[in-house]
Amino acid sequence: MRIYRQQLMSGAAAARDTAIIIDVFRAFTCSAMLLSYGVECLLLEEDPDNWDASLYLGRIYTRWGRFERALSLLPEKADVWDAWAWLNRAFCLDALGRRNEALDIYENLAQWGASCSIGAWAQLGLEKPTWPADLPIEPEPGEFRFTPTREWHASASDSAVYFGPESAIDGDRSTSWGTGGSPDKMQDGHHPGQWFKLVFDSPQRVSRVVLDHYGEKTFYTNNWARGLKAEVTLNGSTWEPVEVTAGGPRAPHTVRFDPPQEISGIRFEVAEKHLPEWWSIAEVFVFSRSQ
């Protein structure tokens, strides 16, 4: 057997026929990428003697919706280092209708606070049964969604390699824009002043703009901006602030215009510092309606 060392993104894109990925941490990320690149079947190799590997596999199975399988791998009790795995156990219990057992875990994890992603998910879990399945973003009654065109222009203050702003308006929820950075550097995550801007080719009558931080088939569901401001323009030079809803685990940032408003561009800017997650947008959903 010949073993090739590949970069994360290019390796996932280049995989053909049967690919074996060594290093479960990369597999955690690669599995989502491989699925988005059209892989039909992923087989996970389990190692009962490798605790960390079991936890990651449990999280992958949870995201795939194989909750019984995931439960056999995820811990019944956890310390701070295994908290994500423990949270995923609560998701599985919720999905299987074992609400009281899930609530016990959420109550333990919610004390971490909503500023931490685990705490935000646990808080949501206390409110209602919760697990990270894909998030539908559909037109409301009377609405239609604009299809992004090549004439739309997206730009941003910061972008990671392979995660340019154009990926937020390519019509594909499996690709995304992201601020980038490494979580082990204190200046990364996302921070006040970082911005994302979308300008249309001509003024559009808009009823709602939704920032999908969730995407599709992804494991990175926590990249909503912590604190976000929004402003719109009609002439490209004068900007007016508009209200934008708070983001959260199952809540994309939303700007609503009631009645619909004609705008030529919209701009978002981070207002709070947050570590370690990037701010990401898989797609900007722009809706309109006639009245």
Ligand SMILES: [Ca+2]
């Ligand atoms: Ca996209």
